[in-house]
Amino acid sequence: MLPTSATLHRGYRTPTPRVLSHAVKLAMATILLAGAGQAFAQDANTADTANPDKAKNLEGVTVTGSRIRRVDVETANPVVTIDRSQIAATGKATLGDLVQELPSIAGNATNANTNNGGGTGAATISLRGMGDKRTLILVNGMRLAYNDVNSIPANMIDRVEVLSDGASAIYGSDAIGGVVNFILRDRFDGVQLTGDFAESSRSDGFRRNFTLTGGHSGQRGSIVAGIGHQSLDAVSARDRAFSRDALNLTGGKVIVSGSSANPAGSITLPRSVAGPLGCTSRVSLNHGVTGATSQGDYHCYTVTDTYNYQGDNILQTPQQRDNFFVLGKYKFTDAIEGFANVYYTKTQSDSQLAPVPVFANGDNFLVSKDSYYNPFGVNFGTDRVTGDNYGDFNTRFSTLGYRRYVYNTYNLQVTPGLRGNFGNSSWQWDAAFNYGKVRQKSVNNGFLDYALLQQGIGPSYLDSGTGNVVCGTPGNPIAGCTPINIFNVNAPSTIAALKNIQRNPVTTTEYTVKQFEANANGDLFDLPAGTVNLATGFSYRKESTSTRTDPLAVADLNGLCGVVEFCTSVLAGSFNVKEAYAETLIPLLSGKPWAQTLNLTLGTRWSDYSSAGKSTNSKLAVEWRPVEDLLLRGTVSEVFRAPNINELYSGIAGDSPTVNDPCNFYAGGHPQACANVPADGSYQQANPQISAKSSGSIVAGYQLKPEQGKSFDYGVVYDPHWLPGLSLSADVWRINLNDTITAISAQTVLNQCYANPSSAFCGFIHRFSSGDINYVAEPTVNLGALSTKGVDGSVAYRFDTERYGRFGLRLDTTYVARYDVNPDPSDPTTVTIHNAGRYTYAYGNFPRWRGLATLNWSRGPWSASWRIRYIGRTEVGSEDERQQLSADLAIPAVVRKVGAYAYHSLQAGYEVKPWHTRFDVGVDNVTDKQPPLLYQNNVTNSNTDVATYDVMGRYYWLRATLTF
Numbered sequence: 001m002l003p004t005s006a007t008l009h010r011g012y013r014t015p016t017p018r019v020l021s022h023a024v025k026l027a028m029a030t031i032l033l034a035g036a037g038q039a040f041a042q043d044a045n046t047a048d049t050a051n052p053d054k055a056k057n058l059e060g061v062t063v064t065g066s067r068i069r070r071v072d073v074e075t076a077n078p079v080v081t082i083d084r085s086q087i088a089a090t091g092k093a094t095l096g097d098l099v100q101e102l103p104s105i106a107g108n109a110t111n112a113n114t115n116n117g118g119g120t121g122a123a124t125i126s127l128r129g130m131g132d133k134r135t136l137i138l139v140n141g142m143r144l145a146y147n148d149v150n151s152i153p154a155n156m157i158d159r160v161e162v163l164s165d166g167a168s169a170i171y172g173s174d175a176i177g178g179v180v181n182f183i184l185r186d187r188f189d190g191v192q193l194t195g196d197f198a199e200s201s202r203s204d205g206f207r208r209n210f211t212l213t214g215g216h217s218g219q220r221g222s223i224v225a226g227i228g229h230q231s232l233d234a235v236s237a238r239d240r241a242f243s244r245d246a247l248n249l250t251g252g253k254v255i256v257s258g259s260s261a262n263p264a265g266s267i268t269l270p271r272s273v274a275g276p277l278g279c280t281s282r283v284s285l286n287h288g289v290t291g292a293t294s295q296g297d298y299h300c301y302t303v304t305d306t307y308n309y310q311g312d313n314i315l316q317t318p319q320q321r322d323n324f325f326v327l328g329k330y331k332f333t334d335a336i337e338g339f340a341n342v343y344y345t346k347t348q349s350d351s352q353l354a355p356v357p358v359f360a361n362g363d364n365f366l367v368s369k370d371s372y373y374n375p376f377g378v379n380f381g382t383d384r385v386t387g388d389n390y391g392d393f394n395t396r397f398s399t400l401g402y403r404r405y406v407y408n409t410y411n412l413q414v415t416p417g418l419r420g421n422f423g424n425s426s427w428q429w430d431a432a433f434n435y436g437k438v439r440q441k442s443v444n445n446g447f448l449d450y451a452l453l454q455q456g457i458g459p460s461y462l463d464s465g466t467g468n469v470v471c472g473t474p475g476n477p478i479a480g481c482t483p484i485n486i487f488n489v490n491a492p493s494t495i496a497a498l499k500n501i502q503r504n505p506v507t508t509t510e511y512t513v514k515q516f517e518a519n520a521n522g523d524l525f526d527l528p529a530g531t532v533n534l535a536t537g538f539s540y541r542k543e544s545t546s547t548r549t550d551p552l553a554v555a556d557l558n559g560l561c562g563v564v565e566f567c568t569s570v571l572a573g574s575f576n577v578k579e580a581y582a583e584t585l586i587p588l589l590s591g592k593p594w595a596q597t598l599n600l601t602l603g604t605r606w607s608d609y610s611s612a613g614k615s616t617n618s619k620l621a622v623e624w625r626p627v628e629d630l631l632l633r634g635t636v637s638e639v640f641r642a643p644n645i646n647e648l649y650s651g652i653a654g655d656s657p658t659v660n661d662p663c664n665f666y667a668g669g670h671p672q673a674c675a676n677v678p679a680d681g682s683y684q685q686a687n688p689q690i691s692a693k694s695s696g697s698i699v700a701g702y703q704l705k706p707e708q709g710k711s712f713d714y715g716v717v718y719d720p721h722w723l724p725g726l727s728l729s730a731d732v733w734r735i736n737l738n739d740t741i742t743a744i745s746a747q748t749v750l751n752q753c754y755a756n757p758s759s760a761f762c763g764f765i766h767r768f769s770s771g772d773i774n775y776v777a778e779p780t781v782n783l784g785a786l787s788t789k790g791v792d793g794s795v796a797y798r799f800d801t802e803r804y805g806r807f808g809l810r811l812d813t814t815y816v817a818r819y820d821v822n823p824d825p826s827d828p829t830t831v832t833i834h835n836a837g838r839y840t841y842a843y844g845n846f847p848r849w850r851g852l853a854t855l856n857w858s859r860g861p862w863s864a865s866w867r868i869r870y871i872g873r874t875e876v877g878s879e880d881e882r883q884q885l886s887a888d889l890a891i892p893a894v895v896r897k898v899g900a901y902a903y904h905s906l907q908a909g910y911e912v913k914p915w916h917t918r919f920d921v922g923v924d925n926v927t928d929k930q931p932p933l934l935y936q937n938n939v940t941n942s943n944t945d946v947a948t949y950d951v952m953g954r955y956y957w958l959r960a961t962l963t964f
Contacts, residue, residue: 062521064138064161064181066601067170067535068585069428069521074717076601076621076633078731078792080104080812082160084185089856089865089907091922091957093196093209093230094150094321095157096123099180101869103814103852104164104792107131107844112232113946115314119351120407120440121321122148127164128735128788129819129835129846130177134641134707136167138181140341142415143541145436145513149180151345151411153323155194155211155226158185164792166639166711166735169603169619172579173642176709176737184327184341188215188224196920196959200952201928205316206233207957221330221337227323234318234350238311240951242930243942246310248688249935251890255303258936260687261357261394262307263489267298268391268686273376282392285488293487294375307396309354315942315951319349336420339432345411353403356446356565358486360393361768362691362775364560365450367393370459372469373485384454389768392686395486399495400502403446403565410439427522434515445504447566449552452501456484505553507568511645515541529598530587537581544574545645555652569651573698575611577642597625612642612706631717639711643697643704643741647780650696655778657692658841658937659747661685662754662884663771672762673754677771688889688937691775692746702781709737709786725798734789738825739782745842746776748823748833751884756829785825788836790816805859813851813870819843831882838875839898840885841938845948847872849900861911871901871948876934889937898932903950920959928954 062069065077080102092098100109106129110118124132124147137144139152160182167175191214198207208231215224237243246258260266264285274281282301289297325343332338360367360381367380380393417432455471460483463470471481482501485494519537526532547570552562554570561567583603589595601621608614619637626632663674665681677683697704715731744761753762764777791814798808819835821843839845849872856865876896877887888894907922931942931949939945 062141064141064179065163065165065167065170067519067521067537067581067583068533068601069535070533070585074631074719076599076623076635078164078633078713078715078729078733080162080164082162084158087154087157087160088920089863089909090867090905091196091198091907091920091924091959093154093198093207094123095152095154095160095182096125096148096150099125099149099160099162101852102162103812103850104128104162104178106814106816106846106850107947109844109947111947112317112319113315113951114941115237115317115351116353116940119314119317119349119405120148120409121150121317121319121347121349122146122409123150125149125180126844127162127177127180128733128790129816129844130735130737130786130788133644133741134174134176136171136173136175136179138171138179139413140184140415141181142432142434142517143436143513143515145413145511146409146411146438148347148409148411149182150321151323151347151409152182153211153226153228153325153343153345155192155213155228156184156224156325156327156343157182159183164731165635165713165733166637166709167619168617168639168641169605169637170581170583172577172605172607173640173706176639176641176707176711176735185224186327186329186339187217187222188213189217190215190963192961192963194959194961196957198955198957200235201954201956202239204233204239205235205952205955207231221328223326223328225324225326228321230319230321232316232319234314234352235316235952236311237313237315237942240315240930240942240953242933242944243313243315243951244311245943246306246308246936247933247943248937249888249894249896250937252888252894254933254935256308257303257306258308258310259354259357259394259396259689260301260306261359261396262305263396263398264305265487266301266305266392266394266686267376267380268393269376270378270391273378289488291488291491291493292373292375292485297375307354307357309357310936310943312352312354312402313942314350314352317349317351319347321345321347333420335423336418338416338418340414340416342414343412345409347407347409347411349407349409351405351407355396355398355400356403356448357396358394358564359687359691361389361772363450363564365454365564366390366458367486368458368460370461370473371457372460372462372483373487375487389770389774392772393486394687395489397448397489397498399489400446400448400498403444406443406445408441412437422520422522425522427520429518429520431516431518434513434517436513438511439508440510441506441508443504443506444553444566447503447505448498448564449501449503450560450562450564452481453484453564455481456497456501457486503550503552503563505550505563505566505568507547507549507553509545509547509571511543511545513541513543515539524584527587529590532587533585535583539579540576541579542574542576543645545571545649547571567653569653569695569699571646571649571651571696573645573649575609575645575648577610578608579605581605594626595624596628597623599623607640607642609642609706611648612704615640615642615706615708629718629720632715633717634714635712637711639709639735639737641707641741643706643780646696647741647743648696648704649698650694650780651699652693652695655692655694655746656689657746658688658940659690659750659776660688660884660886660889660937661773662750664890666771670754670757672757672759673750673765674767674771675765676767676769683771685889686772690746690773692778693775694743694778695780697780702779704741704780705739705782707737707739707741707782709735711735715792723797727794727796729792729794731792732789733792735787737786740784740786741780741782742784742823743780744778744783744823746778747884748842749776749778752823752830754884755831755882756827759824759827759830761824783824785822786820788816788819790814790818805857805862808856809854811851811853813849816846816848819846831884833883833885834878834880837873838878838885839934839938839945839948841940845874845945847874847900847948849873861913862909864908865906867905867907869903869905871903873900874898876938887935887938896934898934901929901932901949903927903929916963918961918963920961922957924955924957925950925953
């Protein structure tokens, strides 16, 4: 669990950004020196330690993982709770940064450092590494419309409850890896103003965060409202040594190389043309050539001609977030209370990639042999009409500037409802309507009109009368067409022509969820061991989505469109789901020798999806307390996930994954996987970045069904009475999932077909006559099985001393014993991918061990904390050649070992009570630990795993909070 603070944080005067790091260093030193001799830590629980007498008077509440109201703090559900004071002590400005540090998080979670494949400002949660689609996000027990937890204002949160166990029987679809439930603060009196600033030790990545919260509580009701503003500056990949170059591991050597799409071109010539130039096949333009080119202006292409695209990317994406919320409740009568939760967030964010690359074959356009500017007199690329393909012609339009994706995301969530009692009975009820709407508009800069480009690089000639180059052929000029010298993209005439056909398509997506839910819970009857409780309810939910985009950007059935290198799909559709559930707690024994308590919980949920049919999922949980200090618990749950709206309705869209072609140095024996590839060992993949076409199931004509599986959790909790304040727990967990809904990655397609020539994946590979990859289809289907298991452990100890104050220590760990993915269980020859202890491109990072340790202290107005996040050893690649997971581009089975990482963070605070003000300063990644190099041939962003490792380095933050 994360560290806590002794009190709520309070305000301060704002420093200027230029002196922030020096101010934090000075403030840290001052606060820590002033508190020297008083110890270094902070209490792990800021509330007064509850005593047994107080516990007897507590009213039952529901805890995430169950709908039954209970007084027990520890139940069959393994729940980690992060309260407001813990959130404040970390110095995190967004909830995503906070939750992603938990040891139970693994895999590919999106955050601000995900530039290629992210950039929307969203932070997602992947419990157990099952992916954000298999982690259910709730706000006060209701589904979140938009799974970006950064969109939830942090100042509206009372606590966060993280359930690391399957809960489909309680909450329905998606709760496979677990549930993250954000509980709102519904009572607050006064006004609180908070401001914090942060920047890295390299004076970049500046962050500003301001929140204003006000509230009032009365006898019949309360209201809490707030606003917030946060901004985060971009950090260029050039500003860190590990990310400034595109580094690839090839043949055991690290080389600085990038894309063959470079401004000077990578042009594949017929041997009859290349031979007289002294080259085997490919050539590139000499530096400094102006205007039209001749064959003598080219040299033989080498690895030094590749384009280092990595320095053009962003290491931290810029974000600006504004939010507003209102939480209120009011008692109309003693038996009926109304409530409403409303929040709205606007997020503006950017991602940036290198200038648009052009692959004549991959993008299906033809550089005509009859172009006036073509010095070689042969065709390049693909004739879209006849389907004929010729030599590769790759270039990059660097003069157009970066590809920049500007996102504006608007998120509204409204939840009004009623709750109350049934007379004087124990029964309570609630009914609520949940409305969520997300609108995301993206402006995509730096692209070209495909038709006009094709026209400009087609046949052209020099008009002898005017001395101008004209599109078409003599006697058949094309009116309104400007010839383009694509062989020299830096020529002034080319720059002007390209600017004239530049297009910045706009795409707008809207998603809406409407849900009605009613619940009731209370006592049924008494047994000798206690009262049998029941919780039951039903819900109706409708989800709909639509996408609008510029006509030029709409992809056709081949994933191609009118804008080179940017195609999207028009998405439209909806589905509804009807659900009902029941859960009962049955006390079996109480107050018996070796059975202080023995409880059984049974639950079941019925779901009917208009898109995927019916599903019933149940759970069984047992709690056994043989002695007062010891709790043994176990849960067996059926889990499922229905296909989401994007998996159903998304059209064909372009993708540019990085893959290792298993047909490199091909020597025969795999005609399906390596069609048209020369079998003499001469073939080597020209570019690790290929073209792929992804799509949803509806477009592919495939009927998706829900994923189905089982979740197991067996645990022990020990709270010894002989050492008050100590708590130990351990849980063994396992999840088995079948019929996984998968947008098949291009690498998986290539690997599985290579391993099994009869695999259904082989039909997804499309190669040119030369053997080079044209594109790989990546449809969404039910295909595969996932199995994972591991152990969670926790040790917590808190104690008070008269002289030195209050101390709290906590250690949370997760050990992953297995994370296996079988892409096609129906095929006995399919190779299972073993991810435990390994990073893989498709699934992310699964080190065996992860941990989070905190040491906290408070005494009077002083507090401090030390937080250690541990990421265990991992590997990239596999020695099993069948898995095709080599860390090296040129060698089939290479493993790169990555050592363990420990990140240290410090925080110190002081409360000035007469001013109602609190000051906090902190340093994250104190030792300035730099991330490991995993190399660009294995990852998508920055030569490393940005979902797991810190990429900013040492980071200072300073905050002040004023309450009045």
